Amino acid sequence: MVRAVFLDRDGVINRKAPEGSYITRWAEVQFLPGAVEAVGRIREAGFLVVVVSNQRAVAKGLVSNSELELLHMRMSRELFGGGKGFDAVYYCPHDEDPPCGCRKPQPGMLLAAAHDRGIDLAASWIVGDSETDVQAGQRAGCRTIRICPPDVRYSTAADKVAESLLEAAKVILAGC
Numbered sequence: 001m002v003r004a005v006f007l008d009r010d011g012v013i014n015r016k017a018p019e020g021s022y023i024t025r026w027a028e029v030q031f032l033p034g035a036v037e038a039v040g041r042i043r044e045a046g047f048l049v050v051v052v053s054n055q056r057a058v059a060k061g062l063v064s065n066s067e068l069e070l071l072h073m074r075m076s077r078e079l080f081g082g083g084k085g086f087d088a089v090y091y092c093p094h095d096e097d098p099p100c101g102c103r104k105p106q107p108g109m110l111l112a113a114a115h116d117r118g119i120d121l122a123a124s125w126i127v128g129d130s131e132t133d134v135q136a137g138q139r140a141g142c143r144t145i146r147i148c149p150p151d152v153r154y155s156t157a158a159d160k161v162a163e164s165l166l167e168a169a170k171v172i173l174a175g176c
């Protein structure tokens with residue numbers, strides 16, 4: 001059985017850009033504390049680590065597909081010290097309108113990954129800092145964790161809440 005932990009990118013692995021702007025180049029990437037350790041623990045427990053990210057900066061012409069793919073390769077390499085990085089990265093390059101099947105809260109990226117890698121979605125998790133991540137996970141049939149800062153209490157439909165990716169990893173591993 002192949003299990004995965006789907007990770008949202010901005011606000012989970014790296015610091016989010018200010019509202020209305022986008023992380024499109026390496027100089028803007030700031031990894032969040034504990035992200036490297038979290039991904040390592042998730043992988044050691046036998047999960048695939050699959051990034052699923054809405055990137056409408058592509059539709060807006062702020063970054064090209066190849067630039068974004070290079071950025072993700074570099075993030076992966078830096079995060080994992082040249083070791084095995086993310087197992088896969090899926091991103092939605094589309095804008096909100098017209099609607100597509102991949103932009104979260106749609107589950108298209110998770111379904112594509114499940115198809116490509118033979119992932120059992122019911123045995124998998126998604127970790128995100130937005131309710132749209134939770135919704136995409138639920139539509140795909142995954143368990144869900146929402147990252148909420150300690151000083152904020154969102155109302156969320158997620159199965160679990162955690163303060164960071166590292167806390168989320170502990171929740172996932174506790175259930176293994």
Ligand SMILES: [Mg+2]
Nearest residue numbers: 008010011129
């Ligand atoms: Mg996010």
Ligand SMILES: [Zn+2]
Nearest residue numbers: 092094100102
């Ligand atoms: Zn899309």
